[in-house]
Amino acid sequence: MTGTATRYLCLVRHGEASPDESGLTEAGRRQATLLGQRLRNIPRDAVHHGPLPRAEHTARLIADQLDNVPLRVSHVAGDYVPYLPEKEELPAESADFHLRFLAGATDEERNHGPALARQALDLFTGPVDGDEDRYELVVTHNFLVAWLVRDAMHAPKWRWLGLNHCNAALTVIRYAPGRPASILVSNDMRHLPVELRWTGFPPELHI
DSSP states (O other), X not given: OOOSBOEEEEEEEOOOBOTTSSSBOHHHHHHHHHHHHHTTTSOOSEEEEOSSHHHHHHHHHHHTTSSSOOEEEOGGGSSOOOOOOOGGGSOTTTHHHHHHHHTXXXXXXXXXXXXXXXXXXXXXXXXXXXXXXXXXXXXXXXXXXXXXXXXXXXXOGGGGTTOOOOTTOEEEEEEOTTSOOEEEEEEEXXXXXXXXXXXXXXXXXXX
């Protein structure tokens, strides 16, 4: 992708969702507010968010801490399976595990997810045109964060599998002209107190 200025892409998984996924828990609301406070002094051209309530509510709470940053809803920032590999693409020792996980994907996800994932690469990655650097925040879901990190690392398409991100954790990717993408920050939770970290991970993986 060509461009004359640098894009700084901030990726955030939504805050902790309520059990029915109709919004956020109290912890999720605190996570989103604290992340907004962390981002308050960083330039921000736009906040993109997926259409589901947990992403929208997170984005609005973050935006409440920022100055006049436009909110833009985008189905491209939604929750979907970005790529479904064939068994032959996967490492032999983990292929069956990954395929069992993906077996739950709906027909709609199988039909539309990969197309949305390609649109996400077009919309959110690469340097930008113009003389000024661009700072964007995308409030989304774990799968899309993993997909964009995988792309920045030039990893195989299946490798979004196994990349997990905590609720309201921050990942920052820099796309500078003439240089490969650079992951500046990954799954960073330093803006959260200990009791609000690691949500979104199974208990056995809390560190």
